[in-house]
Amino acid sequence: MNFDPFVLPFLIGMIYLLIILSWRYFKWLDELKVSDRAKFIRGIFSLNFFKAIRDVFAESLFHRKVFKVNFFLGLMHMSLAFFWFLLIVVGSFESKLFSKYPFNAPYDPVFFRFFEHDFQNFGAHGWFTFFMDFFLLVLLIAVGLAVFKKVHSSFFGLKKATRHRFVDRLARIFLWLIFPLRWLAESATAGIHHNGGFLTQSTGNVMASFMNLWYFEYPLWWLYSSALGAFFVILPFSRYMHIPTEIILIFLRRFGIKNDKEIKGFANFEIQSCSSCGICISTCQMADAAGMHGQQAVYYLQKLRFKRNFEDPVFNCLMCGRCNFYCPVGIDIAHLRDLNRQKMMPTLKNDHSYLDKEVVVQVENPVRVVYFAGCMSHLRPGTTNAIINIFEKAGVDYVFADKDGSVCCGRPMSILGATEEAQGMIKKNTEIITSSGAKVLVTSCPICLKMFRENYDLPMHVIHHTEFLKMLVVTKRLKLKKTTESFVYHDPCELGRGLGEYKDARELLQYMGNPDRTSFKKKRSLCCGGSLANLRIRADQRQKITADAFEKLTRRNPDYLITACPRCEQTFSTVADRTVMDVAELVEMNMID
C-alpha cells in the first residue's frame, strides 16, 4: 500500500469532514416529519432517484441556473465544480485501473503522480495524463476567473459581491490554493520522474531548469495535502458546506419533501445549501436601487445559520420573491423569512371586538358574483368604477361587498407575522362574503386574493378580476376593440410570483393591443417598492426603488403603464410621468357594444 506521512492532513481532514457531515445530516433527517421520512425511503426506490441525479448534474455541476444570470459567472462556477468532479472521478478510475485493484486508499487517486512513476505497462497513461492535465488547466483558469471576479465583479453580472465572513474568506483561500499547489506538486514530480502530461510535464521541465526539484518536490506535496485538509476541516463552518448539502437538498426535493412550519429538518438543508454566491444581492432592488445592504437573502441565511441577530433581514424585506426566483440553489427564502416573522413577531394585543358589535351583515337575495375591492382599491376609484361599469355592461349578477368601506382582509397583518391576530377580520369577512350566496368571489387586489386563497376557507371560487374579465370576453359577454395607445404591463409581485398568475392579464390585454416588450416580466418582474411586507424601509428608500422600477419598465416609452394591483398602481403614480392604470380601466376604455 502506498503511504507517506504527507497524506495525513488530507486523510484526517477527509475523515473529520465525513464525520461532521454524517452527524449533521442524520440529525436533520431525523428532524423530518414522519410523513417526510416515509417519502424519503420511498423516493430512494423510485424513478425520482434518477431524476435527482440528473438534477445534481444540471445544477450542482453544470450550474445551469447561474448561466441564466450571467454567462461568465456560470462558466466560472461550472468550471470549478464540474472539472473538479471530473478530476476526482477520472482520477479514481485511473488509479484503480492502474493498480488493477478496485479498493485502494482514498488518497491514492489524489496523490497518484507522487506514488506512481512507472507507466510502461499502462497503455492508457497518455490518455489519462492528457485529460487530467486538461481538467487541471481548466480549473486553474477557473481559479483565475474567481480571482478576477474579486476585482471586477460587474463583469460577472454582479453589481455588488457578498461581504463574506472571515471564515469564508479563509476557506476560499484554501480552496484557491488547492489547484495551483496540485499543479506545482505534480509538475515537480514530473520534472524529476517524467510522468506528467502536456501541462505538468512542461511546467516541470521549466522548474527543473532553475531549481533543485529534489529539494522542492516533497514540501510541495505536503502543502497540497495540507491545503486539501485545511479546506475539508473548515468546510462545515463555511459557505462551502453547500457543496455536499445541495446534493442532499436536491434529492429531498425530488422525493417531494417540502418546507414545513418550523425552521428545522428540511429548512436546515436549505440554509446550509446557500453558497453565498451573491446573486440575490444583484437581483434585490433594495440593494440595487436604494443602496441598502445587510438584508438580502445571503445575509439573512448567514445570520440565521451562525445565530447572529437576524431581525433586520427578516422584517426589512419587501418579500417580493425575486431572490427566490434567481437563487441557483432554489432556496425558498420567502418562506423561511415568513416562518421567522410568525415566530419573532410578539403577540399583538388587538381589540377587534368592534367588528362583531358594529358590522351588521345584511343578507339580500343571493347573487352569482361577489366583488370585494379591498382597502387599497378604495384609493383607486378609477379601477373599482371601471369594474362596476364593466359588470353592468356585461349584465353580471353581482354585489359590491365592500362598497361602503372594507373590513381589511387581514393579509397586511398576517404578512408581518401576526396571522393569529387577524382572525377577527377573517371571521367577519367570511361572514360578509358567504352571506352573499355567491359562487364566485372576484377581487381587484392580489394581496387580498392571496389571503383569501391561503388563509380563508371560502366555499366558492376565488379569482382576480383579470381572470373574470377575460372569461367575460371569451364567452362573448364583453367585446373589446384595439387601442391606438402603446402600453407596458407590470406583473404585480403578489399576483405573479406570489400566486403564479401571469396569463389572464396578458390574454385580456391581447384583445386590445400588444404590450411593449420588457425583460422585467412574469417571474422576472420588478417590485413596485410599495410592498406592505416591509415595515421598516424609509420613504426615501422606497421612492428610489419605485423610480428605478418605473424607469426600467418604461424604456420603450409607452403611453400607459398597466398593472393589476391597486398598490402597484398607487405607488407608481407617485413617480410616474405618464398615465398608470389598471387592466380594468383599459378594458372600460375599449368596450364596444
Added chain:
Amino acid sequence: MAKNKFGFSIHHDRQHNLDTADRNLYNRIALVEPSIQRCIFCGGCASTCTASKFTDLSFRLVSLNLRRGYIDEVKEMVARCMLCGKCTMVCPRDVNIRHLMVLLKKEFSENEF
C-alpha cells in the same frame, strides 16, 4: 404685612401640563421611527382609516396624545388598528404610520402599561 393665604386649588385641572407630560414613550418611538416627528396633524390618516368607520381610531389623535403624555388613550386606540396601511399611503408628510402602529402594539403587548 402678613402673606395672604387665600386661594384655591383645582380638583380636575383640565390644562395639558407640558411640564409634567410623560414623553418617554414618544421619545423612544421617535428614535426607532423618526418620521413621526414630521406629522402636521392634518388628519388625512384618520380620514381614510379602515377601522374609523366602525370605531374610534385616529392616528392623528395618537400622534398628538403621545406628545401630550396621554398613554391610556393611545393604548386603547392602537389595539383597534387592523394594520391595513391606507393611512401610510395617503400621508402627505410620508410618516411611516404602519410601522409606528406595530411599534406601539408591541410596546403595549410586552410592557403592561
Added chain:
Amino acid sequence: MEETKKHVLIVGAGIAGLEAATHLEELGYKVSIIEKQQVTGGHVKNWFKTFPYFDASEAIINFAERSLSKFDVYNETQLTYAERNDNGFKVNTDKNKQFQADAILLTPGFKVFDAHKKEEYGYGIFQHVITNADLEKYFRNGWPERDNKNLRFGFIHCVGSRDAKSGNLYCSKVCCATAVKQAIEVRQHFPDSEVYCFYMDLRMFGKNYEEMFQAAQEKHGINFVRARLSEVNQNFDNTLLIKVEDTLTSRPMKLTLDYIVLMSGMEPAENAAQLSQIFGVPTDESGFFAPEKYLVSENNTVSEGVFVAGTATGPKTITETINDARSAALAIHHYLSHSRIPTEHGKE
C-alpha cells in the same frame, strides 16, 4: 452714427414676460417674445377675478399688454435649440424663425398640477369633481346645465402641493387665497349655496388676505373645516360623499357635496426641463429654475446672459410676478449696458 439696439429674447408671453418686455423696450432695447400658445397672457388670461380685491383678470391683462404693439410677439412658436456665439445667443424655433439675441429672459411660467394623478379624489372619474382652473372657466363662460338649487361646494386645499405622495413637497403659496376668493365668488353666484373649505393650514400672508378670509366667514358664511380629505365616493344621484376627520373636534365627519373643487398647485412649466438643459440653468429639487443667488439676486442665473423671472422660479402672486419681471428688466439692463453696480460688497 446710430448704434444698433441690443436684442433681448423672452421665452413665454405671460404677464412676467410681457411686463419685462414693456420695461426693456422703454429702456431702449429691441424685444422679441416667443409664446407657445395662440395668444399672449399666460394663465391669467383664463381667470375671472383676482384676490383680494376681486379686480377682473382682464384688467391685469390689459395692464400687462399696454405696450404690446412696441415689441414683436411670435405666437404658437416654441424654442427648439440655442447656442452661444460671439455676439450672444443663436436661437432656433419650430417655425423656422431664427433669432440672434444679446440676452435671454426665461419666463415660461408654471403648469397646473394634473389632478388626475390624485386618483383617490376622483378627478376625471366622478362628474362633479373639478379643479380651481376648471372653476375659473365656469365663472368666465357660464355654468353647465343642472339643477342649481341649494348646491353644496367643497374646496379641497393642497392638491398636488405639500404632498409627498404627489411628488411635490413645497407649498404652492397662492391656492389658499385663491380658494377663499373662489369660495366667495361661488356664494355670490349661488346665493342659496353652502360652501366648505377643507384645509390643513390657511396661508393668508398678503395684504388684505386676512381681511378677505374674515369677510368670507362673516359676510359670506363660508365654513372652514380643518381636515384633510383622503377619498371621494359617488352616490347614485351623482352627488359626492366625503368622509374626513374634523381635526378641531377630533371626530370623523361625513357630508354630501354637489361639487368638489380641487385646489391644484403650481408645478414647473412643461418645457422647464428642456430650457434648463439648453441654457445651462440649473433647477432645484422641485424642478423650478434656481437663480444665481436666493433672496438677493433671483433674476440672474449662473449662466451668463440668461435671466429668469416669474413663476418659473417658484409660486408667486400676480403682484410678485409683475415686480419680479421689472426687477429682471433692470438686471438685464445692467448686464447689457455693462453697469458697474457690484452684486456683492467689494465685488464687481
